[in-house]
Structures are given as C-alpha cells and as structure tokens.
Amino acid sequence: MSIQIDQRIKNIRQWLLTNELDALIVPHEDEYLGEYLPKHNERLHWLTGFTGSAGVAIVTQNNAAIFVDGRYTVQVTKQVSDQLFEYHHLIDEPFLEWLVTQLPRNSRVGFDPKMHRGKWINSAQQQLQGVLTLTPVTVNPIDQLWLDRPTPQRSDMILLPDSSVGISSHIKRLDIGLNIDQADADCAIITALDSICWLLNIRGLDVARLPVILCHAILYKNGHMDLFLDENRLAPNFHAHVGEGVTLYQPKLLEFHLNQLKGKRVLLDPDTSNGWFNLILERSAIVVIKRADPCLLPKAQKNAHEQAGMKNCHIRDGLAMTKFLHWLDGQIAQHQPLDEAIIADKLELYRRQDPTLVDLSFDTISAAGSNAAMCHYNHMNQPTPGVLSYDSLYLVDSGGQYLDGTTDITRTIAIGTPTPEMVHQFTLVLKGHIALATARFPKGTCGHQLDILARQYLWQEGFDYDHGTGHGVGHFLSVHEGPQRISKAVNETALMPGMVLSNEPGYYRADAFGIRIENLELVTECDTRGDKLMLQFSSLTRCPIDKRAIDLSLLTAAEIDWLDNYHQKVWLDVSPLVGDIEVLDWLKQATAPLIH
Ligand SMILES: [Mn+2]
Numbered sequence: 001m002s003i004q005i006d007q008r009i010k011n012i013r014q015w016l017l018t019n020e021l022d023a024l025i026v027p028h029e030d031e032y033l034g035e036y037l038p039k040h041n042e043r044l045h046w047l048t049g050f051t052g053s054a055g056v057a058i059v060t061q062n063n064a065a066i067f068v069d070g071r072y073t074v075q076v077t078k079q080v081s082d083q084l085f086e087y088h089h090l091i092d093e094p095f096l097e098w099l100v101t102q103l104p105r106n107s108r109v110g111f112d113p114k115m116h117r118g119k120w121i122n123s124a125q126q127q128l129q130g131v132l133t134l135t136p137v138t139v140n141p142i143d144q145l146w147l148d149r150p151t152p153q154r155s156d157m158i159l160l161p162d163s164s165v166g167i168s169s170h171i172k173r174l175d176i177g178l179n180i181d182q183a184d185a186d187c188a189i190i191t192a193l194d195s196i197c198w199l200l201n202i203r204g205l206d207v208a209r210l211p212v213i214l215c216h217a218i219l220y221k222n223g224h225m226d227l228f229l230d231e232n233r234l235a236p237n238f239h240a241h242v243g244e245g246v247t248l249y250q251p252k253l254l255e256f257h258l259n260q261l262k263g264k265r266v267l268l269d270p271d272t273s274n275g276w277f278n279l280i281l282e283r284s285a286i287v288v289i290k291r292a293d294p295c296l297l298p299k300a301q302k303n304a305h306e307q308a309g310m311k312n313c314h315i316r317d318g319l320a321m322t323k324f325l326h327w328l329d330g331q332i333a334q335h336q337p338l339d340e341a342i343i344a345d346k347l348e349l350y351r352r353q354d355p356t357l358v359d360l361s362f363d364t365i366s367a368a369g370s371n372a373a374m375c376h377y378n379h380m381n382q383p384t385p386g387v388l389s390y391d392s393l394y395l396v397d398s399g400g401q402y403l404d405g406t407t408d409i410t411r412t413i414a415i416g417t418p419t420p421e422m423v424h425q426f427t428l429v430l431k432g433h434i435a436l437a438t439a440r441f442p443k444g445t446c447g448h449q450l451d452i453l454a455r456q457y458l459w460q461e462g463f464d465y466d467h468g469t470g471h472g473v474g475h476f477l478s479v480h481e482g483p484q485r486i487s488k489a490v491n492e493t494a495l496m497p498g499m500v501l502s503n504e505p506g507y508y509r510a511d512a513f514g515i516r517i518e519n520l521e522l523v524t525e526c527d528t529r530g531d532k533l534m535l536q537f538s539s540l541t542r543c544p545i546d547k548r549a550i551d552l553s554l555l556t557a558a559e560i561d562w563l564d565n566y567h568q569k570v571w572l573d574v575s576p577l578v579g580d581i582e583v584l585d586w587l588k589q590a591t592a593p594l595i596h
Pocket of ligand 1 (some may be wrong): 471504
C-alpha cells in the first residue's frame with residue numbers, strides 16, 4: 001500500500017508542477033459536505049490510506065502532512081505511513097498555519113472549492129491574505145489520477161407515498177417557493193441532499209446511513225424545480241409522484257444553468273453549500289442572497305403523518321432493542337466472552353428482522369468499559385474490538401433508518417455489578433435526562449436555554465460532559481438534522497411543535513467508564529391552567545432504561561414516577577409485538593416499577 005501511496009503523492013507533485021501550484025489541500029469532504037461519503041468520493045483515503053470520517057491532507061513539493069482530530073490520533077498512525085506523512089492535530093495545529101510555516105510567501109495553494117464550505121473559503125482567504133494565495137482548481141487532480149475509482153452506487157429511488165409524508169411534493173415546492181419570494185429572491189440553489197429528497201418525497205441509498213439520492217436542484221419562487229440527475233435514476237412513476245413543475249437535466253449541465261441565472265436574485269446557504277456554487281455565481285455577477293436553506297425549518301417540523309411514522313418506527317426499534325438486551329443479559333449471565341463487534345452485529349441482526357429497515361442511521365457505537373469514555377468511539381477503527389468487561393458498564397448508541405422514520409438511541413447497561421461510583425454518575429445523568437424530558441417551556445424558547453436542565457445535577461457535583469445535549473433528527477432522513485439544537489452554544493432557532501430532538505446527557509471518566517442515556521423527544525403543545533402557550537417533550541423512544549445502574553436514594557418521588565410511567569409506556573407499546581415468552585418475561589421485569 002505504501003508504495004502505491006508514495007506513487008500517488010509523486011503524481012500529485014507532478015500535477016502541482018504542471019499547474020504552477022506549490023501545495024494541494026485534500027479534505028475528507030466531498031461536494032455534498034455530508035457526514036458520510038459514498039465510496040467513490042473517499043479521496044482522502046485514496047491519497048493517504050486513512051479511513052476516518054474527518055481529516056485533511058496537504059501535499060507540497062517537499063512535504064506531506066495529515067491532520068486528524070482527537071478521535072483518530074491512534075488510528076492515523078496505524079493506517080498512514082509516517083515515512084510519507086507528518087501527523088498533526090486538526091484542531092490544535094490548524095493546517096493553514098502549518099502551510100504558512102512550510103511555504104515561501106506568496107506561494108500558490110491549490111484547493112477544490114467543491115470540497116469546502118463556502119464559509120470556510122471566505123475565512124481562509126482572509127487568514128492567508130498577503131501571505132499565501134489560495135487558488136481554486138477547476139479539475140480535482142485526484143479525479144484524474146484515481147484510475148480504479150469505484151463506480152458510484154446507483155441505488156433504486158424510493159417514492160414515499162403522501163400517506164407517509166403528509167404533503168405532496170407539489171404543495172411543498174409551492175410553499176418553499178413562497179419563502180424564497182419573501183426572502184426577496186427569484187430562486188434558491190438547494191444543495192443539501194436531505195432537503196432535495198424531502199422536497200420531492202423521495203429517498204435512496206446512494207450514501208451509507210443517509211437515505212438520499214445524489215443530485216442538485218434549483219427551486220424557483222413559483223415552485224418549479226430544475227433537478228440535476230440522470231434520467232435513468234428515476235423511479236418509473238417519478239413524474240406522476242412529484243407532480244407538475246420538475247424539469248430534469250443532466251448533472252453536467254449544472255454549471256451552464258447556474259450561469260443562466262444572470263439577472264436573477266439567487267438564495268444560497270453558505271453553511272450547507274460548497275464554495276464552488278458561490279464562485280460560479282460571483283463570476284457571472286449574479287446577486288447572491290446568503291440565507292439559510294428555506295427547507296430546513298419546515299423539514300424540521302414534522303407533520304401529523306411524519307409524527308405517526310416516527311412513533312411507529314420507535315416501537316418496532318424498541319422491539320429490536322428489547323430482543324437485543326434480553327440476549328445480552330443471557331450472555332452476561334453465562335459469562336460469555338463477547339467483544340464489541342459481536343454485540344454490535346447482534347443488535348444489527350435484530351434490527352434487520354424488521355422488513356421496513358433500510359439501513360442503520362449511523363455506525364453503531366458499541367463500547368465496553370473504558371472505551372465508552374471516548375464519546376465518538378468506533379470499534380471498527382481499532383486494531384481489534386474491545387472485550388466486554390465485567391462489573392462495569394457497556395454503552396451502545398445506535399439507530400435505524402426505517403421507511404417511516406429514523407431512530408437514535410443510547411443505552412448504558414450494567415455488566416455484572418458496576419462500582420458505586422459508576423452507579424452514582426449514572427443516576428446523575430438519568431436525573432438530567434428526566435429534567436429535560438419533563439421540561440415545560442414557553443413558545444419561542446431556544447435549545448440553549450434548556451441545556452442546563454440536563455447538566456444541573458452533574459454541575460452541582462463538579463462534573464459535565466463535552467458534547468451537546470440534543471440534535472434534531474430527520475423523518476427517514478439525516479439522523480443529525482438542523483436547524484434546532486440543545487447545547488451550550490447559542491442557537492437562535494426556537495423549538496416548535498413537531499420538531500424531534502435527542503435528549504442525550506452523558507458522563508465520561510477517562511480510562512475508566514462512559515455513560516449516556518438517549519431518547520428521542522417530540523416537541524408538542526402542552527395544556528396548562530396558565531395564560532402562556534407552553535410546549536413540552538414527549539418521548540418517542542421505547543426501550544427500558546437499566547434500573548440496575550440506578551442509585552434509588554438519589555431519585556425524588558417525581559423522578560421515580562417518571563421512570564415508572566415511561567417503563568409502563570414501553571411495556572404497553574412493545575409487549576404486543578414480542579412473540580417469545582422469555583423475551584416477554586424479560587421485558588416485564590425490565591419495565592416493572594422501581595418500588596413494589
Ligand atoms: Mn444522538
């Protein structure tokens with residue numbers, strides 16, 4: 001591999017010479033900027049051998065370096081030759097600063113604007129002003145040099161019926177068209193794949209974990225859409241399904257059509273679009289209105305049909321979790337030697353028993369003992385998966401993409417007898433989870449105003465967790481969806497009825513153990529005697545929380561009530577689906593009230 005990589009670097013250096021450039025930046029991202037990449041766009045992997053989900057490589061004539069974050073500092077040393085690349089920390093040692101130390105003043109640094117957010121390009125240009133020249137390339141050299149590049153996955157297009165999505169594509173496009181008009185724009189470039197699929201009520205499997213079709217779109221204020229997608233990708237009834245006003249174009253005509261927008265006012269989201277779009281529009285002197293993707297907010301507020309699907313898929317997901325947790329308890333009782341991969345695969349197997357599951361919603365985090373202290377741990381990035389440790393906690397964060405919705409759940413399981421310290425911390429996390437789950441808040445409240453509810457008991461004793469408390473979740477779409485969010489960082493999006501968010505406080509003790517309790521919550525209106533319109537959460541997830549890891553003396557009567565009521569809902573919804581009497585017995589026990 002190393003000889004191959006060496007040759008690839010040499011080829012990039014030759015390409016730099018031919019193009020009068022002094023360096024090339026190769027990020028992990030592709031033109032769609034999503035969390036997961038289709039195989040044919042794994043350019044960073046091709047150049048370096050690194051398989052992580054984030055990182056940047058830089059090649060100069062004299063040097064090469066790879067920049068990865070804290071999740072990957074060990075993995076990178078196993079996958080990338082230190083003879084060929086220097087290793088650096090993506091956050092602590094910014095690659096732009098490294099470039100400045102490597103190159104003479106006014107050197108030309110090549111980058112492919114499609115692989116970077118528009119926002120990044122602006123800030124990078126400012127930072128390097130007068131020191132180095134950032135030079136956009138029109139053809140990505142890796143696309144020219146990658147001879148055995150995988151052919152793109154061309155999955156079948158799934159047409160979601162109106163009964164499942166609630167609103168036809170035609171009505172959605174007219175609605176969003178009005179928003180575009182109100183933003184004083186003539187059209188919007190829709191670059192987020194989940195927005196396009198939401199607008200057209202279609203899904204696909206072009207990318208792992210994100211059920212979308214790779215395409216681009218321009219939506220006009222009259223609801224008309226130009227869709228850039230090969231005709232042979234369409235499902236047979238596509239045109240009848242989406243209704244009038246969708247015109248299909250070859251993807252290679254995108255640039256031509258962008259140039260045709262001369263004289264129009266074009267809405268473009270600098271957060272979700274790659275820098276190439278802005279570059280093309282600016283070159284043609286087209287007026288760009290920089291604003292959030294107009295689909296984000298309507299997509300986040302699930303309608304009654306989408307809510308019903310989300311509820312139903314969570315009950316079936318709860319069945320898979322129930323079978324899995326019953327199996328795990330049986331294995332533990334027999335002291336079976338299990339590793340994280342075996343356990344994760346077993347859970348996936350139970351999920352796949354449901355014929356409506358089309359994919360997992362993300363790579364399962366299956367973390368035994370101290371591995372759970374790393375909150376983005378992935379056993380597949382380790383030389384060997386960790387072995388289940390007894391008298392400890394096991395953490396599993398997982399989810400499914402079902403035809404009627406998306407799930408994301410974390411449970412932390414007592415393996416044997418966890419230490420009193422583990423039980424104490426688990427209980428603090430649970431108290432925070434309950435405090436957020438039972439919150440009532442006036443309409444207009446934003447996620448950051450609620451974040452403290454989940455942290456208060458940890459803070460009280462001098463603890464915290466270094467991640468957000470809640471992210472939005474799509475309806476059979478991205479498991480990480482904006483624009484709402486619950487975290488310390490200010491987020492201006494008020495929580496609205498129909499939004500789905502995770503509630504996932506945690507606690508991580510380095511080299512010892514990790515805890516996270518995650519349910520998905522639906523925002524609903526709340527009846528009170530007061531004079532304000534109040535909102536609340538309603539838990540969608542249907543799976544027992546491990547009572548064996550709780551210190552009951554730390555819970556108030558109200559918290560005990562909450563857990564008992566929650567478990568009662570889990571029992572009522574999931575038990576009718578359980579066929580096996582042993583699993584049913586297990587669920588009965590797992591959902592029985594805390595105090596008899
Ligand atoms: Mn989550």
